[in-house]
Amino acid sequence: MRRMPPKVRxxxxxxxxxxxxxxxxxxxxLTIKPSTKTEAGSLDTPATEEKKxxxxxxxxxxxxxxxxxxxRPDNYDLAKVPINAENEEHWRHLLWTTAVVEPREPFVAExxxxxxxxxxxxxxxxxxxxxxxxxxxxxxxxxxxxxxxYGLVAQRFVETIEQSPEPEWVAVxxxxxxxxxxxxxxxxxxxxxxxxxxxxxxxxxxxxxxxQDIAAIDKAEDLPPLRDLLTWEIAPQQLHLYVLCRDDRRxxxxxxxxxxxxxxxxxxxxxxSVPLLLESIHELGWNFTRGQTPQGIYRIEGVxxxxxxxxxxxxxxxxxxxxYVPFEQGAKQFLPGRxxxxxxxxxxxxxxxxxxxxxxxxxxxxxxxGKAGRSLFRIHGSGExxxxxxxxxxxxxESYNWNPTIGCLSARELYNEKGQLIHADMPKILKALQNxxxxxxxxxxxxxxxxxxETKPVSLQTIEAAINQPAQRSRQTRKPGAKSAAxxxxxxxxxxxxxxxxxxxxxxxxxxxxLVNQTKRLESITAAKEKPAITSSATPPSATELxxxxxxx
Numbered sequence: 001m002r003r004m005p006p007k008v009r010x011x012x013x014x015x016x017x018x019x020x021x022x023x024x025x026x027x028x029x030l031t032i033k034p035s036t037k038t039e040a041g042s043l044d045t046p047a048t049e050e051k052k053x054x055x056x057x058x059x060x061x062x063x064x065x066x067x068x069x070x071x072r073p074d075n076y077d078l079a080k081v082p083i084n085a086e087n088e089e090h091w092r093h094l095l096w097t098t099a100v101v102e103p104r105e106p107f108v109a110e111x112x113x114x115x116x117x118x119x120x121x122x123x124x125x126x127x128x129x130x131x132x133x134x135x136x137x138x139x140x141x142x143x144x145x146x147x148x149x150y151g152l153v154a155q156r157f158v159e160t161i162e163q164s165p166e167p168e169w170v171a172v173x174x175x176x177x178x179x180x181x182x183x184x185x186x187x188x189x190x191x192x193x194x195x196x197x198x199x200x201x202x203x204x205x206x207x208x209x210x211x212q213d214i215a216a217i218d219k220a221e222d223l224p225p226l227r228d229l230l231t232w233e234i235a236p237q238q239l240h241l242y243v244l245c246r247d248d249r250r251x252x253x254x255x256x257x258x259x260x261x262x263x264x265x266x267x268x269x270x271x272x273s274v275p276l277l278l279e280s281i282h283e284l285g286w287n288f289t290r291g292q293t294p295q296g297i298y299r300i301e302g303v304x305x306x307x308x309x310x311x312x313x314x315x316x317x318x319x320x321x322x323x324y325v326p327f328e329q330g331a332k333q334f335l336p337g338r339x340x341x342x343x344x345x346x347x348x349x350x351x352x353x354x355x356x357x358x359x360x361x362x363x364x365x366x367x368x369x370g371k372a373g374r375s376l377f378r379i380h381g382s383g384e385x386x387x388x389x390x391x392x393x394x395x396x397x398e399s400y401n402w403n404p405t406i407g408c409l410s411a412r413e414l415y416n417e418k419g420q421l422i423h424a425d426m427p428k429i430l431k432a433l434q435n436x437x438x439x440x441x442x443x444x445x446x447x448x449x450x451x452x453x454e455t456k457p458v459s460l461q462t463i464e465a466a467i468n469q470p471a472q473r474s475r476q477t478r479k480p481g482a483k484s485a486a487x488x489x490x491x492x493x494x495x496x497x498x499x500x501x502x503x504x505x506x507x508x509x510x511x512x513x514x515l516v517n518q519t520k521r522l523e524s525i526t527a528a529k530e531k532p533a534i535t536s537s538a539t540p541p542s543a544t545e546l547x548x549x550x551x552x553x
Contacts, residue, residue, distance in 0.1 A: 054312055055419035060385045070094060071103045076111035083115060085127035092134065099138045099281055102390040104149050112139050116156035119173075120163040129166075136160075136169055137290050140176040141282040145391055147180055154180065161190050162197075168288075170194050171206035175285045178214050187214060205372040209287040212361070220451075224356035226466040229448065232354035233262060234297065235336035239436045239443030241300065243409065244458040247449050249279040249292055250395040252402065252457045253409075255429075259436040260443075264467060271460050272432060274425050276379070277402035277410040278447065281389060286365050289374055290406040296366030297352055298377060298445040299324040299334045299342075303430065316381030316413040318426035321433065323377040323409075323445060325370035333442070342370070352444075362449060374407065381413035381426040396455045 053059055074080060075094055081087045098108060115135040118124065124132070143153040157173035164170055174194060178187055191214055194207060201207040230242060237260045245253035252275040257265045265272040284291030303319035306312075324331040326342035326349060334342035335352070342349065349367045350358040357363055386392070386401050402410050414423040433441045450458050 053419060055383055055385075055415040057417040059419070060388075067097050067101055070097050071101055071105060071108070073107040076107050078111060078114050083118065083128050083131050085125065088127045088131055091131045095131075095134045095138045099141055100389055102142065102145055104146060108142075109150055109152060112142065112150070113152040113156060115139075116153065116160070119156070119160040119166065119169050122165060133169070136172045137282045137284055137288070140172065140179075140284055141391070143176060144179055144283050145394070154182075158190065161194055167198050167201070167204045168206045170198070171204075171210040172284070172288060174214065175210050175288070178217065179283065179285075187217075191215075205368055206287060209365075209368050209372075210285065213285065213287075216361075221362075223451070224354075224360060225469075226450070226463075227469045228354045228356045229446065230258075230463070230467050231262075232357075234352045234444045237261075238336075239300070239433065239441060241433070241443065241445045242463075243276060243278065243445065243447045244463065245278055245295075245447065245449050246452055246455070246457070248455060249277075250399060251455050252276065252399045253278050253447075254458045254460070254463065256460075256463055257432055257436065265432060265436060271464060273460055274411070274429055275402070275457065277399055277404065279395075279399075279404040279410075280406060281391065281404040282406065287369055287372055287374075289372075291374075293377065293405075293407055293409060293447060294325070294365035294369040294374070295447045295449055296325075296363045296369075297349070298366055298447070299331050300433075300441065300443045300445050301332055302440050302442065304378070313383040316383050316411075316424070316426065317421070318381050318413075318424065319430060321379035321429065323379065325366045325374060325377065327370035328375045363446075366447070377408055379409040379411060379426075379429060381411045381424055383413070383415075386414075398457075 070093075075090075081090055083091065112135060115132060116139055118128065118132050119136070139150070139153045139156070143150045143157075147154065154177060157177050160173040161170050161177075164173075171194075174187075174190060177190065182190075191211055194211065195201050198204065198207060201211065234240065239260055240258040241255060242258070243253050243255045245251070255274045255276050256271050259265055267273075278293040280290060280292045282290055286292045286294040301322050301324065304322050305319050306315050306317060324334060324341070326334065326344075329341055331341045333339050335344070335348070346364060346367055349364070353360070353363060382403055384403055386403060389403055392400060392403070401414060402412050404410065411425040411429060412423060413421070413426065416422050437443060450462075452458075
């Protein structure tokens, strides 16, 4: 690892190594608080001694002290550490530490101010662009955490919108100011400025999606029936994992699972479920790298082994569930019956949704996120303590034991002061997926936000009511003949035969409904191929165009 000049060197070379692991890879967090339940009996990969040592109270205190020592004026002095290729690693680590600690120091605010002034400069080098890009995202986080203290960030964002030649930075600035409750008139003015400065904005994914989201602010949109989404099959014989969230991602999401036969998995007489956190540490929009987890459809394809002890703090000790968005390379089969990654149009993506949800723009997010270059989404645990990320104090109390990510889906994983595992949800998730899909399970993940005025997760009762509604309708419309015939028949044998007949009739009706459903979907796909696609003309990013990402976004 490159050594810093003596005047601006971090506390020690060991500190750099520790921060490197933590700052780049620590996406989630753990707790040292005890839990009343444990999944220890179902663990597949016991923690090594090295992992246990990293999770002890002593190790966590030392880790925090090393971080805090980085928050000092000389490390943020651009005169001593200018933004260039030589100092890129310094700023990459320091900006991540800044995001984790969220310091309220004047020298931090001034350093961000100086870096963001560079967004309007032409002729920036590739390394400068990467550093400024990270500063834009950390700046968004700090501005939203304390708009008064970090008010200079808002001023730089306005200048970025008015002068920067980079459309993605303009979109980040617009999105951040919109989340910061900028006045409607000023937000409209800045949106119009962006449109006039970039006449081709509709063909830029970041600008297009940001401007559409801003235009939809305060416009209530009625969701289609939830039952249509939950009872729909993207493809037969595939597992479906549904993650139902709130618009406020600081509130926990609720995950439920449907097996390959279309039945929802039960546990203890109720729906199997796991709470997950889908919050971005930077509070960025879903359409930016390191932003919120997008809504929409993902392909699930097996797991990735937890790399090694070095990445324990980032991922915990369990395998990671592998997810793909459209246009992401590596998927074996995103579309049903078609090998390879998704490379089609929005119209083709929409055929994977139930008819009533196909025009629901929020469920198109994973399509546009993939087109914008986002990738490497995972479901994983963590080896960090729950107090690792300082910004969590703004979260609702119920979600405190889950840490934010930079795009992934966060599962709870808790350790005590001795570094011993006391609770983990990843074994439960992995076991359920393997039970319904086999060792090399595959299927689909669907993320959807459910609006609510309260800061409570979507309840299992709400989900169960939506699932059972079609069955209730079926009972209400069922002809009474079979029921009355059963009453008139005194013979137990005849009653059994009639019961079997009713069950057989139900199965036939279900099969017919499935055939009709499949026929409609085939017609939709055919129509989509015959009609011109209504989508952005922006081309999907190739593997060489994607920016290299550290580990998981």
